[in-house]
Amino acid sequence: xxxxxxxxxxxxxxxxxxxxxxxxxxxxxxxxxxxxxxxxxxxxxxxxxxxxxxxxxxxxxxxxxxxxxxxxxxxxxxxxxxxxxxxxxxxxxxxxxxxxxxxxxxxxxxxxxxxxxxxxxxxxxxxxxxxxxxxxxxxxxxxxxxxxxxxxxxxxxxxxxxxxxxxxxxxxxxxxxxxxxxxxxxxxxxxxxxxxxxxxxxxxxxxxxxxxxxxxxxxxxxxxxxxxxxxxxxxxxxxxxxxxxxxxxxxxxxxxxxxxxxxxxxxxxxxxxxxxxxxxxxxxxxxxxxxxxxxxx
Numbered sequence: 001x002x003x004x005x006x007x008x009x010x011x012x013x014x015x016x017x018x019x020x021x022x023x024x025x026x027x028x029x030x031x032x033x034x035x036x037x038x039x040x041x042x043x044x045x046x047x048x049x050x051x052x053x054x055x056x057x058x059x060x061x062x063x064x065x066x067x068x069x070x071x072x073x074x075x076x077x078x079x080x081x082x083x084x085x086x087x088x089x090x091x092x093x094x095x096x097x098x099x100x101x102x103x104x105x106x107x108x109x110x111x112x113x114x115x116x117x118x119x120x121x122x123x124x125x126x127x128x129x130x131x132x133x134x135x136x137x138x139x140x141x142x143x144x145x146x147x148x149x150x151x152x153x154x155x156x157x158x159x160x161x162x163x164x165x166x167x168x169x170x171x172x173x174x175x176x177x178x179x180x181x182x183x184x185x186x187x188x189x190x191x192x193x194x195x196x197x198x199x200x201x202x203x204x205x206x207x208x209x210x211x212x213x214x215x216x217x218x219x220x221x222x223x224x225x226x227x228x229x230x231x232x233x234x235x236x237x238x239x240x241x242x243x244x245x246x247x248x249x250x251x252x253x254x255x256x257x258x259x260x261x262x263x264x265x266x267x268x269x270x271x272x273x274x275x276x277x278x279x280x281x282x283x284x285x286x287x288x289x290x291x292x293x294x295x296x297x
Contacts, residue, residue: 059119061192065200065289070116070191074284077232080108084238087172094160095127097172098179102156104237105183108229112283113190123186124155131159142166143255147178149185151194156182173246176239177274180229180247184222194218197289207260215263216296217288220273223251224286227277248278265296 062068082104085096106122113120126132131139134157136150146167147158158179168174188194197218204210227248234244252271257264264270272295276285288296 059114059117061119061190061195063192063196063199065193065196066287068191068193068196068289070113070118070193070283071287071289072284073116074282075112075116076281076283077108077112077228079236080104080229080233081237082233082239087175089164089170091129091160091164094158094164094175097175098127098158098160099125101176101179102183104233104239105180105229108232109183109187113187118191120190121154123149123183124153126155126157127160129159129161131157131162147182149182149189151185151189151198154186154189156186158182171246171250173243174250176230176243177226177247177250180226181222181251183229184225185218187225188218188222193221212261212263213293213296216265216269217291219264220269220296221286221288223270223274224277224288226251227274227279228281228283228286231278231281244278248274262297269295269297 062070082101084100084104085093087093087097102123102125110120131148133139134150134155135152136148139157140148142162146162147156149156156179163175163178167178185194188197197214200214201211204214206212206215230239230244230248233239235241249271251274252267254264254267254270256267265273273286273288279285
């Protein structure tokens with residue numbers, strides 16, 4: 001019998017192929033597979049069950065003035081029923097009165113802004129006895145303002161001692177009018193009106209004629225917004241028709257400022273804009289940014 005051939009080239013080639021295949025097979029098992037191509041969540045919609053609905057877009061402020069949606073599309077405040085405590089001039093009594101007033105203002109203005117697809121958040125109320133400095137800078141002097149609103153921290157400052165001694169005294173209508181006015185600034189801050197106007201003031205210069213005029217447009221609109229609220233609350237709950245009317249009329253007693261510092265408007269114009277809001281209870285009646293310069297002087 002012929003012995004098998006040693007180092008047969010054909011046999012050696014076959015063994016080599018088997019060894020290589022075996023080694024490559026082990027390598028494929030040990031290495032992660034790289035999948036090439038487009039992602040599965042590509043441009044084509046999946047035919048599988050629908051995905052979860054997307055998160056609703058949060059309403060955003062609109063930084064416009066005369067053509068602001070809130071002023072172009074009329075909106076009214078629905079009848080508001082306030083539950084104010086018995087009025088008293090002690091610090092704790094005034095603080096409770098203001099807190100209940102803010103609650104009622106929240107309930108009145110919230111639906112208006114939500115229906116207009118504008119953001120709404122409740123303000124912070126600071127009813128400490130004395131007026132504090134804050135993110136908006138030094139607190140105004142008593143001869144300039146008895147209360148104020150800071151848009152940076154969305155806070156209404158109603159210092160009870162100053163409002164009792166230099167503001168409304170024992171007249172609840174004056175305190176209610178002041179609170180409704182400051183809340184009007186909160187509405188401006190939420191909607192973007194306050195920021196848009198502030199940019200104009202910064203560009204013009206705070207004490208320039210143009211800057212002061214823009215300040216007056218802001219302040220007089222806050223009066224008008226206050227009048228809207230007083231009309232909605234009049235004769236309901238603890239805000240009698242007489243109290244609401246007295247609060248609306250209180251704006252006529254505003255202190256007249258010198259022309260070079262006139263940032264709030266004349267007493268006549270303050271009363272007219274508060275009356276316009278009270279009579280119409282409509283945001284388009286409060287478009288001070290479209291008014292003539294004489295109407296906001």
